[in-house]
Amino acid sequence: MLKPEIKELLLDGTVIPAHPLALHKNRKLDEKSQRRLTNYYMDAGAGGIAVGVHTTQFEIRDPRFDLYEKVLRMAAEEVKHRELQKPFIKIAGICGGTEHAKEEAVVAKELGYDLGLLSPGGLSHLSEDEMLERTKRVSEIIPVFGFYLQPTVGGRVFSYDFWCEFADIPNVYAIKMAPFNRYQTLDVIRAVCQSKRRDEIALYTGNDDNIVQDLLTSYEVMVDGERVRKSIAGGLLGHWAVWTKRAVELFDEIKSVRNNEVIPASLLRRSQEITDANAAFFDAANGFKGCIAGINEVLARQGLLQGNWCLLEQEKLSPGQSAEIDRVYRDYPHLNDDAFVKQLNVSK
């Protein structure tokens, strides 16, 4: 069900920004900026986009806003319009209980999305078996990108056995690991390695506290007395929705060394700088409350968005967050892509 060229890119690893939502000051959709963002990601060299996910704001599904289908359609139109001469992965965020998730999967499929990023958010009342059943039902409609989401932002902890069964579902092709926890990340890697489908499933990091190290590490897992090697192929990250050009360059650098026995120490230093920048964008100091506004703030400073507004008024920068963004801008000038964005001729 997954197109071969998309599968190849997914497994090889690429940069997939989680697409934000562009709003006017009155919190209505800013279509021009929304479309411009999609183009920014393609210009920056990303290998795909994820739309209808956390950075696109889950409230797009709220009947008051009713923007889910619209923003998915707009992004798909922009990608089509560019007639790229290389594969570009379109991922749709899919949420809710089984029936709702199936409905979103149908919309995504009809709009030409390649995979559905199936969020476990808000479903802690379901058992692991019920979550697996939900995944199977959705996977009958669209290839599934699994998602391990940290409990602090609405996710939950899953057992190793859950991930073993998850990996065996035939239409699962990737898993975004964002538990922000080494033990739980290892559970997923070990579970995928023990599956007969291990070469069919691409692991993606969503661990904002460990992006570079996740991508540098090659894991070795014992399976039936044999050593199985598996790497985290790429990243699907809200963090990569900003400074994307630099993220693509960094990812290329990581790819060029990650199979070596010696890893440049400079990359480990950069790893910490990126985690520090992430803390500012994602508002780690306040339990990630300002993460969407933080991403929007950086894009607004670059002129890609008109402001950092979110659909819900209460979703805004935390006290001190703007100063933290100033700090990481100042301390790590080599991480931003302001010059690249400027040259895209962004006008406010």
Ligand SMILES: N[C@@H](CC=O)C(=O)O
């Ligand atoms: N780490 C995630 C957050 C959860 O979805 C990200 O990619 O932004």
